[in-house]
Amino acid sequence: VLDAATELLDAAGIDAVTMRGLGERLGVSPMALYRYVGDRDDLLVALIDRLAARLQFPPRPDDPVAALIVLFSTLYDGLAEHPWLVEVLSRRRMIAPSVLGAIEEIHAALCAAGLSIEEAVQAYRVIWQFTIGALLVRAGASAAGASQQSQVRGAPDAERYPTLARAAAGWTAAHGRDMYRDDVDVLVRTVIGRP
Amino acid sequence: VLDAATELLDAAGIDAVTMRGLGERLGVSPMALYRYVGDRDDLLVALIDRLAARLQFPPRPDDPVAALIVLFSTLYDGLAEHPWLVEVLSRRRMIAPSVLGAIEEIHAALCAAGLSIEEAVQAYRVIWQFTIGALLVRAGASAAGASQQSQVRGAPDAERYPTLARAAAGWTAAHGRDMYRDDVDVLVRTVIGRP
């Protein structure tokens, strides 16, 4: 059912996952699929949950801060492979049941680090929204990729934007590399109040 | 040129902004538009820059922390009205030239608060990615809206997810309200190191 969709996705990308294309792959009319998924968006949501279920979390360190970084990094890395994912997430609110375990662990680690349950919820929301924003920025960056879309090339007009001009070096340094790991590190530490 | 697209967008939503629909509104063939935009995605990017240029920033307080909160909140509020925006951003890396002024001010305020230029860049990236993630989550939430998409309804299985069960109250509290202002507040303060 969804196996074929996953294969199709891995083989030909998200654009190939259409009702018609999937029907063809299964040797079946596109209409037959509507008995099983109801909707194309439904299909995509189910696909996301499948990808989430595939995530392999490495063993968690005892230190809550280190454990949090492992958990978030694994989520980020796993989702970063699929840029189309953020597009679906922007259309459908969803919490993939498959990641509930990880979310539980994150909350537990935040509490273990000394936060109250309310503080943990807020901290989780902040870091999660940061994570998903990082994914979105990354998706945009990879999509732009070879295409010379980077407006604001070189030093931004020092007259009008003096601080940005000074910051240009830092920007281009951040440009290529993926800064998620560093950023989530400072975020976790500051949120927990342990610099 | 883009005026018509903006009107169409405001009147009938992003789905109505198609080459064909826009051509019809202008009393012109869809093909004529390709002399002016090159691409549908191009059109959407230009539209985003237009929305960004429309943003009205209130006067900034002298206190850098307060100024940062005003700047980010205004960006957030302005972009939150257009959920389709994150979809475009996920496909195209872009920095709308119209918001460069705001970005400059943000960096300046971060430096004024005592951060080095490198720290300011990192702080900006973290808060910006958090902002865009908040927009994405919000877009998903509003899209789900009336449709009963909220899986994980009620208290999550206390057996398997004890911490989440304890957190349930905090979650449902956060559910309806928009927490951006509160969240960005703590984020700015912690990043600046002034609790």
Add this chain to the structure above:
DNA sequence: ACCTGAACACCGTTCAAGT
């Protein structure tokens, strides 16, 4: 220069009809 018509190669989805 600027625009059009006709066509290509697709979509998702509905709905009545088949086995």
Add this chain to the structure above:
DNA sequence: ACCTGAACACCGTTCAAGT
């Protein structure tokens, strides 16, 4: 129950042709 054919109402985009 499960599937199909044909059709509906669209898309973005190419390309040769018009004024």
